[in-house]
Amino acid sequence: MLCEHRYEGFRFRPAEPAKESHIARAATRDDEETTPTKSSSRQLRQRVSGFAFRRSADNRVLTGTAGGLAEITGIDPTVVRMAFVVLSLGSGFGIVLYLFAWAWSDAATGEAQRPRWSITESPLRQATALGAISFGLLLVVRGTGLWVADSLVWPLALAAFGATLIWVRNDATDSPLSGRAPTNPLEAVFASKASLRRTAAGGLFILAGMGALLSANVPLSRAGLVLVPILVTIVGVSLIFGPWLWRLAQQLSDERRERIRSEERSEMAAHLHDSVLQTLALIQRTDDPQKVSSLARVQERELRAWLFGQSGDAAADLLSTAIDTMASRVESVHHVPIEAVVVGDRPMDERLMTMVHASAEAAVNAAKHSGANSVAVYVEVEDQMITAFVRDSGRGFDPAEVPPDRGGIAESIRARMERIGGRAEIVSAPGEGTEVRLSLARSL
């Protein structure tokens, strides 16, 4: 079987042996093409519905008719199908029989009536269908007598099949596995396992076609006389045009690489323009040194996230991302550097969100009141607990005589944590900085 990589989603019925012969399948598909239109068959079916059996929903190639017959008779469905095929090959009687059986039967229950062989489903199926139609047409033409010669048509068909295999590209499956542009033409052709396999298979078909053509039309005794000039011609032509073709292909791949590079460059330029250049302009217009450094830090954070960060959904709801976002938000509003360190990680949930809010409140508090020139946020996910520390080495206060503005905040942090079953502790002394310690059991 060729192009196995494209057989994804190509589900054979379980009862059928995987290696159904090509002829059988092609002929079965022939049947499909001669199936009458739905409306007329529906009328027919309505008349005979009294005798109906059900077509099989999950054991079917075309309509499930054979599967249904097999189910009610107990015969192996493959045998039923083969019988239809063999009868069709002889006189077309099998097709008529199949149509009758189909008309006789009722639609399968359960599964929706989605045709399993829908042409839109995959390019492979489309190709198989077209191949089968061509094969069928050839057979029909051969039957009518409008025929050149077996010895010419079959080898040509074989070679045409091979050529199609080689020439038709599917970019989705052929893109190089390494994710970079191929560096030379040979690599471009053989870059992926899939295209290598297809090229090899196509080549074999063409060779077989050529062999068949030659052996059918040239007596063996004279084969040498024909083959030698052919070989000499091939070698000569490739000597003349080979280097030129090679260079052409090389140029093409160079151009392609250059294009990819310039696209990357313009994407990067766009990003830098929107972020770094804007910040630099802002910095030049700012006099306050603290504001300058906080602008620089926010920009650094953003640039670093762009360069090294995990992007997309994977990082979107992790505790570490939430803490980092919180830190840069507080930093950009209050112009005090927030150093956030997270050890361990876990997906966010509502309780963690509350904890992040509580630590944000503590960080804002420290930034506004402590006078420290930086605030450290440390979060650790342990086996049982999640702990968070927000610390500044600023002026601190005596918890016994809490200034009203800070007391309110301390109470609100405590209330938040208690609501989710956690604890908050505030440690401070005048001149010794302040530390807010939050803890939360991982599960209630």
Place this chain on the structure above:
Amino acid sequence: MKNATISVFLVDDHQFFLSGVRSELGDQFAIVGEAGDVGGAVKGILEKEPDVILLDVHMPAGGGLAVIEQVRKSNPDACFLALSVSDAAEDVIAIIRAGARGYVTKTISPSELASAVRRVHGGDAVFSPRLAGFVLDAFAGSVQAPIDPELDQLTQREREVMRYIARGYSYKEVARELHISTKTVESHVSAVLRKLQLSSRHELTRWATDRRLV
């Protein structure tokens, strides 16, 4: 002051930064040379044999890593303090593993930079909160079958010290919290640095491999 005897060599490809550091440290240390590229740095360091080398992590032609590797081939005792634009783990772990005694960010204040230079010269390590956090992450949990139990696990005390540093405590504050001397804190940190440099813990090697740092 005895500090005047510490000789310092500067390596950075940014002239601005070089001149800034020179003016900040010039009156406390003897700046014996400077270089702006890997080749010049290796040559100058081997020639001048400075006490401490301030080394920029990001430079063309291999960066600070190349300098450390080449210098340590002939002078394994050279004492490096790495400077990086930030203390993100991807910048510094490789350079610590290569043999730097510590690192500081370029945003560090002059007085902190001076004390970091003194600290690495005194044989201690310089850890920032983020590096401490990274260490806690990398050495989290216990190893099933440690290759070298000495190196592959942190002691309870070392873990505590790292946790305090990650929380933003200075060495002095850590010492006060744990009721030990600053010297003891420093020796714990040095022990952790050694483990960070030499341990073959799965997490460290995998971390480095993921980022193509080995």
